[in-house]
Amino acid sequence: AQTVTQSQPEMSVQEAETVTLSCTYDTSESNYYLFWYKQPPSRQMILVIRQEAYKQQNATENRFSVNFQKAAKSFSLKISDSQLGDTAMYFCAFPQGGSEKLVFGKGTKLTVNP
């Protein structure tokens, strides 16, 4: 079975500091996408960043970047210059079996403290 594991149920960081959320996954596919979603208290699921597995370069979106280690099946999210608005649940996800079915990790609750 293809799974996604987020080993940090909760994390906290001081405003303006950097935090890294970890994610590991298991798949037999060779080409796939990986996603990080954010769910603030409003409960809206928002796409933060995505990574294409065949690309060597790590994806970056403003203050958000990933560290993608394909051989290790690791896909961590780094948030730089953390802001209070980054407080949310963060979910790692990838399509199961190369299909459209997104499999989600259990999530990491991130709190940014002033």
Next chain:
Amino acid sequence: DAGVIQSPRHEVTEMGQEVTLRCKPISGHNSLFWYRQTMMRGLELLIYFNNNVPIDDSGMPEDRFSAKMPNASFSTLKIQPSEPRDSAVYFCASSLGVGNTEAFFGQGTRLTVV
């Protein structure tokens, strides 16, 4: 585009009653997903459609749950009869359906069965 639209936002019902959740996907998207989110089990995929056809309903918990997609712009998830353990947030999401593309989520329906 208005995004994925779900209704109602909140639903409180008595055990044994029928509940119908509604979803309007993003225009032009070919895949539609129903997810359930609980504290215990996280985000679970219940069923997904491609071009209005149910592709995988292996996540539907039992016969009390049914989903339909009569056309490209509308889907329903029905629970009959409802039970307290069905209390959760139900999300509808849609995607282009061309494999490995991100899903766009609605704001969810918080269902409470008393």
